[in-house]
Amino acid sequence: MPKNAVLNDSLDEIELGFVEREATPRLLMKLSIQLHLAGLSLSNTVSILELFGVNRVKSTVHNWVDKADLQPEDGHSPDHVAVDETVIQLNDERYWLYAAVDPETNELLHTKLEPTRTNVLAHAFFTELREKHDVDDAVFLVDGATPLKDACTRHGLDFRYEKHGNRNSVERVFREVKRRTTAFSNCFSHASAETADEWLKSFAFAWNQLI
Known part of the structure; x- marks a missing residue:
């Protein structure tokens, strides 16, 4: 096109x-x-x-x-989903960005910014992801993070450990997010958690439109 x-x-x-x-x-x-x-x-x-x-x-x-109020489009049915988490600095506080990506298309399926990293929050992220997309039959690609593996198990989802390969798609997203923050590094400045979370959803929308 x-x-x-x-x-x-x-x-x-x-x-x-x-x-x-x-x-x-x-x-x-x-x-x-x-x-x-x-x-x-x-x-x-x-x-x-x-x-x-x-x-x-x-x-x-x-x-x-x-x-x-831009957000990624719902209703995708990917064969694989790469899921990861990374630390985002918001002013003087650390937050965790959870993200799910379709490695075949590189589209962002879902993002969520949380104040900490726990099994409960990872479980909630997967619940939202399943509500938005048809991913129950997908293979989830995760790293060694215990909360992500625990969430897959609790939701009855098929997953496999993959350090590189198709999981690189979510790493590319994280690199771009960190490049686009205010300081062009791993930090949002002068922004509330709600504002940062909304910006990340808008970024996901634009990312999917332009890849």
């Missing part, structure tokens, strides 16, 4: 039902949201708007992204 067609499809997926009074043309709002989620900084996104004669501050674009 041509790149401009992919971009058009991505813009069509962005709903602006939250907009009541906004002077910015909707197409430019959608374009701004997509550009920022694709990797453009808020400052550079604002500069793009200025090329179209529209002057907006960075917080306005941030609010558009937040209110659009």
